[in-house]
Amino acid sequence: MPATRKKKDALEVSKTILHTAKQLFAEHGVESVSMHQVAKAANIGQGTLYRRYANKSDLCMDLMKDNFSTFAANIDKLLHDQKDSPVQERFNLTVFHLMRFFDDKFDWISVIQIPRHCEPDQATFFNSPPYMFLYDTYHSLLLEAQEKHELIELDIEFTTHLLITSFSPESFMYLKKIKGYPIEKIAACFCQTSINPLFLPK
Amino acid sequence: MPATRKKKDALEVSKTILHTAKQLFAEHGVESVSMHQVAKAANIGQGTLYRRYANKSDLCMDLMKDNFSTFAANIDKLLHDQKDSPVQERFNLTVFHLMRFFDDKFDWISVIQIPRHCEPDQATFFNSPPYMFLYDTYHSLLLEAQEKHELIELDIEFTTHLLITSFSPESFMYLKKIKGYPIEKIAACFCQTSINPLFLPK
DNA sequence: GATATTACCGGACAATTGTCCGCATGTCAA
DNA sequence: TTGACATGCGGACAATTGTCCGGTAATATC
Structure with a gap:
């Protein structure tokens, strides 16, 4: 693969999630954005997202x-x-x-x-x-x-x-x-x- | 297939759905039973079930x-x-x-x-x-x-x-x-x- | 009675949520 | 440096809801 994902700083990931989610939610509405989308847009796996947040709520x-x-x-x-x-x-x-x-x-x-x-x-x-x-x-x-x-x-x-x-x-x-x-x-x-x-x- | 499904009387189907659902809900709890299960147990397609009832509610x-x-x-x-x-x-x-x-x-x-x-x-x-x-x-x-x-x-x-x-x-x-x-x-x-x-x- | 039209059945499919596990990465000890 | 252990990432997977469309039976039309 072009760049093997290095282990990221946990804090960095958290910030990215929040930033990406805020962006997506603002753009498409909270309802319409799925957790999968958030994970993909943030370039992380869905598992990673769900480890931080149990659900969209x-x-x-x-x-x-x-x-x-x-x-x-x-x-x-x-x-x-x-x-x-x-x-x-x-x-x-x-x-x-x-x-x-x-x-x-x-x-x-x-x-x-x-x-x-x-x-x-x-x-x-x-x-x-x-x-x-x-x-x-x-x-x-x-x-x-x-x-x-x-x-x-x-x-x-x-x-x-x-x-x-x-x-x-x-x-x-x-x-x-x-x-x-x-x-x-x-x-x-x-x-x-x-x-x-x-x-x-x- | 053993018996091509004949068009059933609509009323018959409705009764079967209600009966099957009541049975399943009573046995496993309302929460745990999916619409898919109900349809399968009632021997009908999921589409048929959803045409009668928009959702589990x-x-x-x-x-x-x-x-x-x-x-x-x-x-x-x-x-x-x-x-x-x-x-x-x-x-x-x-x-x-x-x-x-x-x-x-x-x-x-x-x-x-x-x-x-x-x-x-x-x-x-x-x-x-x-x-x-x-x-x-x-x-x-x-x-x-x-x-x-x-x-x-x-x-x-x-x-x-x-x-x-x-x-x-x-x-x-x-x-x-x-x-x-x-x-x-x-x-x-x-x-x-x-x-x-x-x-x-x- | 043949054909067109309608009704409606049923399973395949898409979308979403949430879980799980293989594996890469980092750490520590010898 | 090397091997053992821990951390935690990320995508594949399962489960569920709800939709869609091909196809068949019933009905109307001529």
Whole structure:
């Protein structure tokens, strides 16, 4: 063969994968690009790709890491800046921001969420940094509201989980594409239905 | 070949498919059986199988039709029998029954819900009889509550949709398997978080 | 009754995901 | 330098989903 592939620096390979995948995904859309294509474009074997990333969801998650981080930082900053406004208001603000992020990165997120098979001690969405960040954020807000006696009686852990997971990509897509709801309306309705009723009147 | 396959009665083929699939699914589990296996076991070509059912989800949906029907009938009967009790109470009862059904048929339901790609005018879960039954049921209950001035201000259509979709199979599995919540607790928490706060106090 | 038209069957095929194993490369010890 | 061992690369392979098309049976037409 023209050039026997030398053992590459592992870091080099990782960078190449990320760079190539980002390029391909941007060009053809996340859905349409197969792992085989990514491997071929990156000049590595499929086995090599799968050794780094268990599946496409994993790969996307890694490519989204930066986006998630900045989103999380934005939310943190926002909540810090607004820390004197009512909890409920901050909660609504967070949801609005999340919806915009969700909409913006929809293609990626819908690929990431795909994996089924919820077995114990396995990497799932529920162990991922994005879930954990949202969990912490919502949990803190609910706890704060509870301490201030602004919250109805709730199982806070359950509620936190439910608020995060109740918005599936399919459902979002359905509301947006089929029902034609603008994002602002979706966010507003979600707050109206799922967030605000958790707070005591007054 | 020993016996040239005669054109079979279409109805005969359909029955054979359903019977064979039910058998195979029961024996090996819904997840583990491929469409290829079903076709082979039913002595038909894969193309024939796919002409009847666009995918495994479709096939499962058809096999579950009876189960859905009896479930729907049970709920209808229940709501009819209890039509004098408070709306909120009936709503909670419905959710408890649904949870039990969900748990009972979990393997099937998690296969059925899989399809992504929410394009307009395409068969999705949101067009399926189960979704539509739940939609009608929830919608009626919410409307009744609204007429009786027992409901907070809501976008009823949105709320109906959200209540149906907020419980994904993955989330249910996570709560049950990983968090170890019994079904009754899941149902109770769901009512506490998502149903009861929609009703005006007193 | 012969021929054209239609319906629809069934298996071959393509595409994708994910796994596995032979083999090249690098490291260490003698 | 040489041999033993470890690392990990990469393509071949298996499994599955879904599509397509050649061909045959049923039906309509004359």
